Structure formats: C-alpha cells, structure tokens
Amino acid sequence: MKEHVYETVYLREKDFQEGRVLFETWDPNARYAWDAGIAIGRFLQELKAGRLVGTRCANCGRVMVPPRMFCEHCFVPIDEFVPLEDTGTVITFSLCYVTWDMVRIEEPQIPAVIGIDGASPGMGIMHLLGEVDPKAVKIGMRVAAVWKPPEEREGAITDILYFKPL
Amino acid sequence: MIREVAIVGVGWSPFRSITPDLSYKEMMYEAAVRAYEDAGIDPRRDVDSFVTVAEDFNEGTSIFDEYVPDQLGALHRPVQTITGDGIHGIAAAVMQILTGQFDVVVVEAHSKASNVLTLPHILAYAMDPVFNRPLAAHPYFIAGMEMRRYLAETGTPLEACAQVVVKNRANALRNPLAGYGADLTIDDVLASEPIAEPLTRLACADHADGAVVMVLASGETARALTDRPIWVRGIGWANDTFWLESRPWGQARYAYLAGQMAYSTAGIKSPRTEIDFAEIDDTFAYKELQHLEALGLCKPGEAGAWTLEGGTELEGEFPVNPSGGSLGEGHLLDCTGLARVLEVVLQLRGEAGPRQIEDAEVGLAFAWRGVPTTSGAAVILSN
Numbered sequence: 001m002k003e004h005v006y007e008t009v010y011l012r013e014k015d016f017q018e019g020r021v022l023f024e025t026w027d028p029n030a031r032y033a034w035d036a037g038i039a040i041g042r043f044l045q046e047l048k049a050g051r052l053v054g055t056r057c058a059n060c061g062r063v064m065v066p067p068r069m070f071c072e073h074c075f076v077p078i079d080e081f082v083p084l085e086d087t088g089t090v091i092t093f094s095l096c097y098v099t100w101d102m103v104r105i106e107e108p109q110i111p112a113v114i115g116i117d118g119a120s121p122g123m124g125i126m127h128l129l130g131e132v133d134p135k136a137v138k139i140g141m142r143v144a145a146v147w148k149p150p151e152e153r154e155g156a157i158t159d160i161l162y163f164k165p166l
Numbered sequence: 167m168i169r170e171v172a173i174v175g176v177g178w179s180p181f182r183s184i185t186p187d188l189s190y191k192e193m194m195y196e197a198a199v200r201a202y203e204d205a206g207i208d209p210r211r212d213v214d215s216f217v218t219v220a221e222d223f224n225e226g227t228s229i230f231d232e233y234v235p236d237q238l239g240a241l242h243r244p245v246q247t248i249t250g251d252g253i254h255g256i257a258a259a260v261m262q263i264l265t266g267q268f269d270v271v272v273v274e275a276h277s278k279a280s281n282v283l284t285l286p287h288i289l290a291y292a293m294d295p296v297f298n299r300p301l302a303a304h305p306y307f308i309a310g311m312e313m314r315r316y317l318a319e320t321g322t323p324l325e326a327c328a329q330v331v332v333k334n335r336a337n338a339l340r341n342p343l344a345g346y347g348a349d350l351t352i353d354d355v356l357a358s359e360p361i362a363e364p365l366t367r368l369a370c371a372d373h374a375d376g377a378v379v380m381v382l383a384s385g386e387t388a389r390a391l392t393d394r395p396i397w398v399r400g401i402g403w404a405n406d407t408f409w410l411e412s413r414p415w416g417q418a419r420y421a422y423l424a425g426q427m428a429y430s431t432a433g434i435k436s437p438r439t440e441i442d443f444a445e446i447d448d449t450f451a452y453k454e455l456q457h458l459e460a461l462g463l464c465k466p467g468e469a470g471a472w473t474l475e476g477g478t479e480l481e482g483e484f485p486v487n488p489s490g491g492s493l494g495e496g497h498l499l500d501c502t503g504l505a506r507v508l509e510v511v512l513q514l515r516g517e518a519g520p521r522q523i524e525d526a527e528v529g530l531a532f533a534w535r536g537v538p539t540t541s542g543a544a545v546i547l548s549n
C-alpha cells in the first residue's frame with residue numbers, strides 16, 4: 001500500500017482567493033410569471049378578499065382545496081366552486097430549526113398542513129402556525145387563519161400570515 | 167419493429183402567443199381530454215404508462231415530473247418525464263410497447279414559453295459555461311453562423327430561405343391551431359430587421375404556448391380501439407457533438423443519422439418516392455432546407471431551388487410543413503416535435519381540412535431541439 005501514498009497539499013480558502021485554483025461561476029437569470037389559470041386564479045382572488053374557496057367533484061363528491069378544474073381521481077372536469085371556512089385541524093406539522101437556506105434558528109418555524117373546515121377529509125392548506133408554544137402543537141389541534149390587513153393583501157398564499165390555535 | 171405500434175388518439179390545446187386563460191395544468195388537461203376522447207379510452211382504466219417531455223428550466227420548477235400526473239389521469243400509475251423533444255417521448259413510448267409489458271402508452275408535451283420572462287437567458291444557459299457563455303452573445307448567433315456556412319457550401323440563395331417563411335406562414339392561415347398565419351412576400355422577410363446576419367427576424371420562429379397529447383397502442387389493441395390507426399413505421403434519433411468549435415456547420419449530420427435510423431427501421435430505401443409529405447423542423451427558415459437535404463428528401467444544395475419552384479408547397483409534388491411548421495404555428499419548446507407529429511397524423515387520417523394533402527399515405531416528422539443543440543429525432547407514420 002505504501003507506494004500509493006503521496007505527499008499532498010490541501011486546498012485552502014486562500015488558494016481560491018488568490019486565484020491559484022481556477023473555476024467557473026455563473027448566476028442564472030431565470031425569471032417566470034406563471035399563468036394562474038381558472039382554478040388558482042379564483043383561489044388567489046378569494047384570498048385577496050379574505051376568503052378560502054375550494055371546488056367540488058360532481059362524480060366523487062370530494063371538496064378539494066386548493067381548488068382544481070379536474071378531479072385527479074375521476075378525471076372529470078369540475079366547475080363548482082365551494083366557499084370554505086378559514087378554520088381547520090392540524091393534519092401534520094414539523095418544528096423546523098433551520099431556515100429555508102439552512103441557517104440555524106432558536107425559535108422554530110412551524111410548517112403545518114391544515115385540514116380546512118368544509119373541505120373533504122385530508123384536504124388542506126400548507127401553511128405556518130403562529131402565536132403558539134411549539135411544545136403545545138399537536139396533530140388534531142384546531143386552528144384559525146390570521147389574515148393580513150385587507151389593504152396589504154395581494155392575492156397570494158402569504159395573505160394569510162399564519163394559523164393560530166382556536 | 168418486433169411489434170406493431172400505432173397512434174390511436176391525438177389531442178391538443180391550440181397554439182397561441184399567450185394563453186393567460188389557462189394554467190399549464192389546465193392546458194395539459196384540455197389536450198389530454200381531447201386525446202382520450204379521440205382514442206375512446208378512459209385513462210384511469212386503459213392506460214398502462216405515461217411519458218411526458220419537459221425541461222425544468224423551461225418550466226421554472228425543478229423535478230417537474232412531480233407536477234404532471236394529476237392532469238393526465240396518471241395518478242398512482244407508471245409515469246416518467248424525460249428531457250428532450252416530443253419525438254424523443256414518442257420513441258420512449260414505442261420502446262415501452264415493444265417490450266411487450268405495455269399495450270397503451272400516453273405521450274405529452276407542452277409549452278408555456280410566454281411564462282418564461284428571461285427566455286433568451288434560459289436559452290443561453292444551454293451553452294457551454296466555460297468556452298461559450300462568457301462571450302455573452304445571444305444564442306441565435308449560432309443559427310446565423312450555421313446559416314452562413316450552409317448558404318456558402320450549397321450556393322442556396324437568401325430568397326429560398328425567405329420563401330420557406332412565405333410558404334409556411336401561408337400554410338398556417340389554413341390551420342386553425344396555428345398562431346402565426348400571415349400573408350408575406352419574400353421581400354418582407356428579407357427586409358425585416360437583422361437578428362444575427364444573415365438571419366432576419368421573420369426567418370426565426372416566434373414562440374407559442376400549447377400542449378399536445380398522444381395515445382399509442384400495440385397493434386392488436388390499436389385495431390380493437392379504432393378503424394383508422396396511424397402506424398409507427400420507423401423511428402430514429404441522434405446527436406452530433408456539442409462543440410461549437412468543431413461541428414459540421416454546413417450540414418445537419420444529426421438529421422442525417424436520425425433519418426437513416428428511422429428509414430432503416432421502416433425499410434425505406436428511397437425516402438423521396440416512398441414518403442408523400444413531411445413536417446420538418448423550421449425553427450429558422452434555412453433549417454427546413456438543411457434538414458430536407460440531410461434527410462435525403464433531395465440532393466445536397468437542391469432544397470432551395472426546389473422550394474423556389476414550389477415543389478414543397480401544399481399543392482406541390484412533396485408538401486413540407488403543411489401545418490405551417492414552427493414558423494407558422496409558433497415554436498413550442500419541448501412540444502415542437504409533437505406538433506410536427508400531430509399534423510402528420512391529421513393528414514394521414516384525412517382530417518386536415520382546407521390544407522388536406524390528397525392521397526397522403528406515408529408521412530415523416532422530424533424535430534430538432536434548437537440552438538445550441540445538435541439533437542434530432544425522426545418518425546415515419548403511415549395510415
């Protein structure tokens with residue numbers, strides 16, 4: 001084995017800074033503006049008005065949120081929008097101790113799926129929980145949406161600030 | 167081929183410069199519903215596998231295959247998404263059927279080009295990051311350089327390239343699916359602004375949104391489903407080198423190789439006499455001429471004169487791009503090849519309306535993946 005062991009020098013930060021190691025970098029300029037279409041367009045419009053809306057499949061009867069114009073189970077078109085409550089039940093959650101770009105945080109973010117009242121079982125909205133002790137969060141906990149003030153809403157999922165315990 | 171394969175259903179969402187009324191999912195759903203209705207199948211029951219074609223950078227979503235099942239009726243079913251052109255998707259579906267494990271396979275591709283705000287940057291991102299991208303030239307320069315070399319090697323006049331635009335955009339006027347039908351003259355094309363000389367603006371296809379879905383089936387299943395199956399006789403695909411520094415600029419070698427593979431699968435010895443018409447990539451006008459020659463549909467250097475004489479017009483001896491091609495329909499990104507195949511299917515079924523070619527029995531569709539690629543795919547269909 002010994003004949004395969006060589007003297008080596010580790011790369012140091014300084015080697016990069018001083019240009020002793022050559023590499024290529026590039027920052028992509030990738031920007032998009034997605035057409036919301038019928039279902040998402042209506043959903044965002046309703047968010048701006050401080051309401052949640054779903055759609056009902058005439059075939060299987062499921063009330064779906066976020067709304068869609070076709071049922072992925074029955075493969076039939078949908079055209080019935082259904083008003084929903086802005087309250088619901090925690091289906092699952094996590095206590096997240098890193099930000100999206102992996103910076104450690106002391107107070108956890110609490111992403112959760114909230115089964116929305118009025119929608120079919122298992123149909124929910126992905127959001128954050130707030131005004132709650134992380135240790136107190138439980139599956140099955142009842143929560144309600146906390147909305148931005150009307151003048152600050154822009155037709156986005158962030159028009160809801162978070163859900164808090166009822 | 168070791169097993170018969172046919173296209174038994176086609177569907178689309180029309181090709182338009184913008185489509186603000188529909189999300190990409192709703193657009194795909196529209197095309198899928200049409201295709202399943204056309205094939206007389208229920209995707210929740212009758213389809214064995216789904217192949218979609220998409221490039222994450224065009225979609226703006228990583229791992230885009232996650233987002234395709236629902237709107238195709240593919241939930242809980244075998245699904246794969248490949249990056250390539252739509253005809254690569256057809257090739258994947260054909261191979262799945264040839265295994266004997268699948269009888270009905272669906273292929274989908276779409277374009278939401280209007281949603282990509284920095285499309286030229288996304289295109290430039292396809293260039294080599296070390297040798298080419300830092301030069302920061304719009305990637306259409308590649309087409310300009312290739313066109314110059316093609317014209318120089320073949321002696322093709324600029325007017326012949328312009329005539330491709332005139333022909334294809336006029337054909338598009340007879341195609342309700344096409345977004346860019348127009349009544350132009352050779353002078354209009356030559357006088358339009360230079361993009362990358364000798365390429366002018368009107369000699370470049372504009373982008374369009376749209377979706378195409380196709381249902382493929384094995385021979386026995388195809389005959390049971392429909393009395394007008396469109397048979398896949400041959401398919402081929404090939405890539406040349408990526409090096410801009412050393413590619414064969416005058417000729418489209420990838421098209422020659424893809425064509426040869428498709429011809430040999432189909433048992434075609436003399437493409438010009440055994441094929442009745444073709445839908446051929448015309449992302450840039452000169453490309454139609456270069457591809458015609460590479461595919462052996464005329465001799466090298468003859469495509470220009472043939473075009474100027476009207477041989478490739480709708481009423482000509484060998485119609486090319488009766489749909490209007492990408493120049494007339496709009497360039498559909500990854501869906502471009504499926505748009506070519508769609509027209510071949512409609513023509514072979516006798517469903518092309520005012521642009522119907524009489525007695526069409528065998529058609530060729532050829533797609534190129536656009537600059538800076540040397541990636542091509544060909545399929546031969548018959549009724």
Ligand SMILES: [Zn+2]
Pocket residue numbers: 057058059060061062071072073074075
């Ligand atoms: Zn349903």
